[in-house]
Amino acid sequence: DLHTGNNGQRGTEDLCIHRIGWQETEGVISSEVYEVEAVVYQLSAKNGETWDERKQRRRKDGCKVVTGDERLSGRRREMTGGTNLPERRTPAEAAAPEVVSGGKLLAVNLYISPLVAKCDDPNAMEDKDVAEVVTLLDRACRDAGFFYVKGHGIPDSLIKEVRDITHKFFDLPYEEKVKIELSNETGYRGYQRVGVNITKGVPDRHEAIDCYRELNKGMYAGLGDPLVGTNKWPTDPNNFKKLMEEYLVLCTELSRKIMRGIALALGVPVDAFEGKIAGDPFWVLRIIGYPGATSISDEGLPKNDVGCGAHTDYGLLTLVNQDDDKTALQVRNLSGEWISAVPIPGTFVCNIGDMLKILTNGIYESTLHRVINNSPKFRVCVAYFYETNFDAVISPLDTCLKKTGGNKKLETAVYGEHLVSKVTTNFSY
Numbered sequence: 438d439l440h441t442g443n444n445g446q447r448g449t450e451d452l453c454i455h456r457i458g459w460q461e462t463e464g465v466i467s468s469e470v471y472e473v474e475a476v477v478y479q480l481s482a483k484n485g486e487t488w489d490e491r492k493q494r495r496r497k498d499g500c501k502v503v504t505g506d507e508r509l510s511g512r513r514r515e516m517t518g519g520t521n522l523p524e525r526r527t528p529a530e531a532a533a534p535e536v537v538s539g540g541k542l543l544a545v546n547l548y549i550s551p552l553v554a555k556c557d558d559p560n561a562m563e564d565k566d567v568a569e570v571v572t573l574l575d576r577a578c579r580d581a582g583f584f585y586v587k588g589h590g591i592p593d594s595l596i597k598e599v600r601d602i603t604h605k606f607f608d609l610p611y612e613e614k615v616k617i618e619l620s621n622e623t624g625y626r627g628y629q630r631v632g633v634n635i636t637k638g639v640p641d642r643h644e645a646i647d648c649y650r651e652l653n654k655g656m657y658a659g660l661g662d663p664l665v666g667t668n669k670w671p672t673d674p675n676n677f678k679k680l681m682e683e684y685l686v687l688c689t690e691l692s693r694k695i696m697r698g699i700a701l702a703l704g705v706p707v708d709a710f711e712g713k714i715a716g717d718p719f720w721v722l723r724i725i726g727y728p729g730a731t732s733i734s735d736e737g738l739p740k741n742d743v744g745c746g747a748h749t750d751y752g753l754l755t756l757v758n759q760d761d762d763k764t765a766l767q768v769r770n771l772s773g774e775w776i777s778a779v780p781i782p783g784t785f786v787c788n789i790g791d792m793l794k795i796l797t798n799g800i801y802e803s804t805l806h807r808v809i810n811n812s813p814k815f816r817v818c819v820a821y822f823y824e825t826n827f828d829a830v831i832s833p834l835d836t837c838l839k840k841t842g843g844n845k846k847l848e849t850a851v852y853g854e855h856l857v858s859k860v861t862t863n864f865s866y
């Protein structure tokens with residue numbers, strides 16, 4: 438961390454600049470992301486005080502310590518070289534919470550806590566903080582198809598624990614992991630080794646545990662039968678299942694709230710994505726590991742380094758919990774360029790799925806994305822997919838149809854059929 442400012446002589450604030458993310462190729466850092474914390478105070482520093490002592494004393498003195506999120510509305514700025522410090526921003530600039538990567542607008546970085554707190558309140562939109570989140574959410578979904586959320590209420594410690602336990606599982610020997618192997622007989626639930634999952638005919642360089650919400654045989658007139666089975670949780674690490682189940686509950690509730698925000702953003706009733714559409718949401722959890730990059734295979738041939746080929750997700754909204762220290766997820770923007778989703782600790786990367794694209798008649802695009810782990814280190818990602826009701830019949834919402842000129846751009850889909858057709862063709866057997 439770098440500290441700058443006026444060293445407490447007589448001014449009003451110090452800036453504490455943390456490096457919170459960086460992009461690394463073969464050990465060479467090409468870009469870095471910083472966050473700025475401002476410490477507002479009136480007192481001058483005492484001689485010999487350390488930064489932390491000073492901060493503590495100011496807190497005690499009733500001075501306000503504000504974080505980058507409160508002060509800069511979550512604005513992040515990517516810089517190259519890592520030698521320049523971000524300049525001070527005007528309040529107007531501070532209110533523009535975009536994430537920039539390689540000089541381009543990548544996504545909107547949303548501090549969604551007002552929405553999380555008030556989305557079930559009938560007058561939520563009268564709250565100016567909620568209205569602001571909703572405006573930004575609309576912009577994110579329209580222009581980027583993809584955004585980061587912070588202020589979501591899921592403890593950072595839990596988010597990190599979920600990744601840590603995932604690393605522990607993938608570190609186990611193959612014989613241990615394959616005990617919970619996925620097959621068509623397990624309802625496509627369980628562990629798949631590297632190369633078994635395929636995207637557009639090409640094996641992906643990832644291993645994973647796939648989990649789905651429970652389905653019983655014959656439910657929905659048998660629509661879900663290929664996915665019937667109980668989830669195959671590892672027994673080692675021993676608290677794996679418990680932790681993931683706790684996490685699933687929180688992700689489901691958070692997603693429902695974000696979908697309320699998206700409904701407000703679209704100008705449809707706040708509960709438009711509940712009831713028949715997603716009042717009984719299906720979910721998918723993929724616990725994924727991507728081996729570190731090795732550019733040459735044992736046979737001396739260049740290796741396929743694509744961790745997951747370009748695809749869109751199938752449902753409404755995806756919450757991606759990714760390792761903090763490797764940049765691997767890439768998102769294609771509206772101009773067709775691939776942009777890296779540099780990790781921002783404590784955030785989820787959210788992207789829009791196929792069902793939301795249909796519901797909005799294309800106002801929101803389902804985001805094409807892929808994963809390339811160029812880091813020499815093993816990367817994990819725990820992706821939570823919030824989907825519609827399994828048997829939901831999905832076609833554009835009236836308001837969205839009107840807004841887009843009245844012509845249906847996409848075929849009506851039954852979510853469960855879409856999911857089953859994807860899952861049953863995703864494996865190399």
Ligand SMILES: N=C(N)NCCCC[C@H](N)C(=O)O
Nearest residue numbers: 635636637721748750751863
């Ligand atoms: N449940 C979801 N969304 N899973 C996404 C997996 C994407 C890769 C898959 N092989 C494919 O081709 O779709």
Ligand SMILES: O=C(O)CCC(=O)C(=O)O
Nearest residue numbers: 723757759766808818820
């Ligand atoms: O690993 C990631 O960051 C994203 C994974 C993903 O896109 C998926 O599983 O659908």
Ligand SMILES: [Fe+2]
Nearest residue numbers: 748749750806
């Ligand atoms: Fe995906």
